[in-house]
Amino acid sequence: MIQLYIPLNFLGVLYREIKQSLTDLDKMFALMEREREVADKPGAQALPPGAADWSVRFEHVSFHYDPARPILRDVSFEIPAGRTVAVVGPSGAGKSTLARLLYRFYDVQQGRIAIAGHDLRDVTQASVRQAIGIVPQDTVLFNDTVEYNIAYGRPGASREEVEEAARAARIHDFIASTPRGYQTMVGERGLKLSGGEKQRVAIARTLLKDPPILIFDEATSALDSANERAIQAELKSAAQNKTTLVIAHRLSTVVDAHEILVMEAGRIVERGTHQELLAQGGRYADMWALQQSAEAETFTEVMGM
Numbered sequence: 001m002i003q004l005y006i007p008l009n010f011l012g013v014l015y016r017e018i019k020q021s022l023t024d025l026d027k028m029f030a031l032m033e034r035e036r037e038v039a040d041k042p043g044a045q046a047l048p049p050g051a052a053d054w055s056v057r058f059e060h061v062s063f064h065y066d067p068a069r070p071i072l073r074d075v076s077f078e079i080p081a082g083r084t085v086a087v088v089g090p091s092g093a094g095k096s097t098l099a100r101l102l103y104r105f106y107d108v109q110q111g112r113i114a115i116a117g118h119d120l121r122d123v124t125q126a127s128v129r130q131a132i133g134i135v136p137q138d139t140v141l142f143n144d145t146v147e148y149n150i151a152y153g154r155p156g157a158s159r160e161e162v163e164e165a166a167r168a169a170r171i172h173d174f175i176a177s178t179p180r181g182y183q184t185m186v187g188e189r190g191l192k193l194s195g196g197e198k199q200r201v202a203i204a205r206t207l208l209k210d211p212p213i214l215i216f217d218e219a220t221s222a223l224d225s226a227n228e229r230a231i232q233a234e235l236k237s238a239a240q241n242k243t244t245l246v247i248a249h250r251l252s253t254v255v256d257a258h259e260i261l262v263m264e265a266g267r268i269v270e271r272g273t274h275q276e277l278l279a280q281g282g283r284y285a286d287m288w289a290l291q292q293s294a295e296a297e298t299f300t301e302v303m304g305m
């Protein structure tokens with residue numbers, strides 16, 4: 001029996017290993033599939049790394065994944081260098097598509113997107129991706145150590161630099177509390193991190209990369225309010241002096257943005273600061289009132305009132 005058990009047990013381990021590698025490969029191919037959507041123009045130049053003005057401009061951008069279904073319609077906005085623009089709106093409005101286009105997963109069909117005054121189609125993809133740090137909704141962690149996962153933001157970073165980024169992203173204390181610290185294995189085969197913890201690892205990774213442009217795609221999953229406030233504080237410090245696009249699912253994240261864009265069915269239907277939009281009494285003001293009353297209701301329930 002034991003003779004049979006050992007090979008079966010081994011096969012089980014092998015099966016899990018292969019399945020895991022296939023999952024990783026799946027992710028890689030899914031990414032490569034997207035990468036293939038665009039190609040560098042012959043003779044494309046790199047974005048000048050020392051550009052003085054890392055502004056982002058969307059000019060009359062229209063876009064569809066499928067010609068039968070327009071997603072963005074005549075979208076124009078600017079994020080001046082060092083400023084933050086936040087996008088809000090119902091699910092499916094096209095918010096994350098803006099982030100995908102800025103990272104140049106796809107090219108626009110009409111209009112143009114420019115970074116530091118350069119049309120994205122005229123510069124190398126590598127230089128665009130070098131200039132941008134993304135904190136995605138759902139961070140994929142590698143099946144490796146916490147240290148590797150953070151240092152991925154800047155290969156060759158020293159342990160001190162990794163720790164410094166982790167402290168700034170407020171994940172250091174959590175890492176230090178685990179028995180193996182920075183050598184703790186994470187990912188599907190290691191320590192499972194909560195959504196908020198994963199997002200903090202992604203923030204640390206991005207802080208280490210220190211790009212001039214930041215895209216923050218807020219997690220849709222509800223975080224508890226303490227976690228949410230912590231992530232907002234980290235985001236605020238990460239976004240300092242960076243040109244930042246925030247795709248927001250909760251209005252509390254956008255209050256401090258220099259400009260808020262309200263999107264609906266691929267169009268910008270309202271724009272302004274939090275105060276201006278409240279004063280307009282339009283969709284944003286309605287969304288805000290709705291969110292406030294939902295929060296008050298939850299508070300009342302939690303407090304048993």
Ligand code: ATP
Pocket residue numbers: 065066071089090091092093094095096097098
């Ligand atoms: P959410 O708040 O739910 O994240 P969103 O406003 O960010 O939504 P997008 O992710 O930009 O919305 O999606 C806009 C529309 O484009 C959706 O209807 C979605 O189904 C569609 N879409 C997104 N990605 C693709 C794709 N790769 N191929 C085809 N359609 C897509």
